[in-house]
Amino acid sequence: MDDSDASPERDPQVHWRGRDWTKTAHRQFDPAAGGDLTSAIVRALADAKRVSPHELTGPTLYDCVDMDAVTQFVAAGRSPTAPKPDFVRFEYDESLVEVRTDGRISVFASVADAV
Template sequence: MTSTTLDYHHDSISLRVIDAIANATNTDPHELDPLYYVVDPEALDQLFQSDTSTSVRVEFEYDGRLVEVRSDGTVAVDGTVHGRA
């Protein structure tokens, strides 16, 4: 299990979510249904954009899988943390 810290100035949390879902499903990210079918990617990015001490957690379902995004930059799909190697 790997985890990385989100660089709020260079990383897009919505892109990290897509990568995590692709990793969890063994699917090329370009073959996934658009994230905006289930959550607004821009709103998600804005919510996690500011580097505050406020704890934020968002959960939503994507193609039958539970996706959780935490304020520390952790992205979990069905309880498994996914990050860049």
């Protein structure tokens, strides 16, 4: 699911698919606290655009990525026998979303768009 250059865990910039991206928002997903991963990603995207989740105008997440696969990926990574945290990335409405198996969700904007 991940065709990217690995980046340090808290790196504010990443290089992915030939483009540079800068972090604009992040959230921590904790399944023990209730809620679901899809809602947490939507909230992170809203944070990045500085709007409420209901004001997002892009496509649904389900039109951009297989959320069942992302949810299973994160759940498998939270297992005590899982290797170090890993991540999956996908583009959503001109943003890059990174979801890590430890529950960290980061949203990035293209450096070209952020200037």
